[in-house]
Amino acid sequence: MMRILFAIPHYYTAExxxxxxxxxxxxxxxxxxxxxCLAALQQTFSESQGLSDGxxxxxxxxxxxxxxxxxxxxxxxxxxxxxxxxxxxxxxxHIRTNAEPMYLGFECHKVLRSGLGRxxxxxxxxxxxxLADGLFFQKLAWFNREFGDEAxxxxxxxxxxDEPAPYKLYIDGNLSDPTLTPxxxxxxxxxxxxxxxxxxxxxxxxxxxxxxxxxxxxAAQLAHWAAQPDFAAPSTRLFGPLESAATLGIIQYxxxxxxARENAAFLExxxxxxxxxxxxxxxIPGEPSGLRLG
Numbered sequence: 437m438m439r440i441l442f443a444i445p446h447y448y449t450a451e452x453x454x455x456x457x458x459x460x461x462x463x464x465x466x467x468x469x470x471x472x473c474l475a476a477l478q479q480t481f482s483e484s485q486g487l488s489d490g491x492x493x494x495x496x497x498x499x500x501x502x503x504x505x506x507x508x509x510x511x512x513x514x515x516x517x518x519x520x521x522x523x524x525x526x527x528x529x530h531i532r533t534n535a536e537p538m539y540l541g542f543e544c545h546k547v548l549r550s551g552l553g554r555x556x557x558x559x560x561x562x563x564x565x566x567l568a569d570g571l572f573f574q575k576l577a578w579f580n581r582e583f584g585d586e587a588x589x590x591x592x593x594x595x596x597x598d599e600p601a602p603y604k605l606y607i608d609g610n611l612s613d614p615t616l617t618p619x620x621x622x623x624x625x626x627x628x629x630x631x632x633x634x635x636x637x638x639x640x641x642x643x644x645x646x647x648x649x650x651x652x653x654x655a656a657q658l659a660h661w662a663a664q665p666d667f668a669a670p671s672t673r674l675f676g677p678l679e680s681a682a683t684l685g686i687i688q689y690x691x692x693x694x695x696a697r698e699n700a701a702f703l704e705x706x707x708x709x710x711x712x713x714x715x716x717x718x719x720i721p722g723e724p725s726g727l728r729l730g
Contacts, residue, residue: 438505438573441551442477442559443544444528445681446470447537449517461709467522469564469708474509474526476566481505481573503570508555510547511563512540536670541681545668548658558658560682561650564709565593575703576652579640582631585656588690589640590683591705593648595713603719603727606700607712614644620674621646621687629693639696646692647675647683650705661689 448466478484483504489495498504509528513520514535533543541560548558557573569575572591579589594606617623623642630639653661661667667685670677674684686692695702713719720726 438557439555440481440505440507440557440559440573441510441548441555442507442561443510443512443531443547444473444561444563445540445544446511446513446518446520446563447540448519449537463519465709466564467519470519471523471526472566472708473561473563474511474523474528476568477507477509478527480568480570481507500570503574505557505573508551510544512543512547514540514543538677539670539681541678542668542670544681545685549662549668552655552659552662555655557652557654559650559652561705562678562682564707565649566706566708567591567650568706569704572703573652576654578633579631580654583629583640585654585660586691587629588651588653588657588686588692589703590646590648590686590692590694591650591652591703592694592700593650593705593707594700595707595710597710597713597719599714599719601719601721601724603713605713605717605727606697606704607707608645608647608694610643611645617644617646617674617687620684621692626691628696636699638699638702640693641696642692643694646687646694647679648694648705649678649682649707651682651686653686657690661685664689 450463485499487497487499489497510531511528512531512533514533514537517537520530531547535543544560548560551558576589592606593608594604596604623644627642628639630637671680671684674680717727717729720728
């Protein structure tokens with residue numbers, strides 16, 4: 437059975453007013469997003485899923501036993517600035533630190549490193565992301581068989597809305613300034629790669645915005661990265677500390693790809709704390725492909 441270690445930075449303060457939901461945002465909404473993040477990992481990869489069978493009385497069968505994994509979730513916090521008391525019922529290991537809030541992600545790196553030798557896959561994700569693809573790690577394993585452990589596949593992050601009309605928006609497109617990340621990654625090296633899976637031609641590409649708020653690597657990849665002298669060292673080199681924790685090491689020590697626009701859904705993760713859809717961009721009723729500003 438596959439063994440997966442997830443590390444999640446979690447922070448909340450009612451004070452502030454920063455652009456992130458963890459700083460002065462709605463506490464109830466933040467609790468809801470974090471619960472959904474934690475619950476999705478259980479619902480998707482653990483034994484917490486079943487099939488009801490009405491024959492001979494109501495019975496329950498295990499669902500997806502061949503895809504099931506042994507998972508450990510580490511929720512990293514700092515001081516008392518968190519919402520852990522409101523997350524009762526969601527299994528996780530509470531890792532308490534004294535880190536500066538914006539640098540919690542690097543504490544998560546240390547947690548992941550401590551799992552080397554005991555886990556097959558290692559995942560880092562921000563606490564407002566929902567991963568609900570039961571084949572997620574099978575896709576990653578296939579990708580590495582095709583292209584080697586020198587390549588890492590990043591998930592496409594998306595937001596969804598049902599009002600005033602249904603829409604799905606992938607939020608990490610090209611940067612307005614394409615010169616920001618080339619100094620940190622060799623983007624032109626094997627920029628486009630192609631493979632066939634399930635009878636479909638799939639395209640993957642290196643992009644100037646590799647950030648997704650998460651990363652997922654296998655044991656060999658983490659061992660390689662953890663051996664680098666700057667592993668888990670706090671940094672702001674990629675946009676800021678949050679983005680650096682999620683993405684900087686991935687683009688420095690691997691060829692980082694995302695599924696191309698034509699097959700963006702091949703590997704994706706939902707952003708629960710909307711930053712764009714419903715705030716900056718709004719679906720237009722009667723125009724299925726339309727969005728309006730404002």
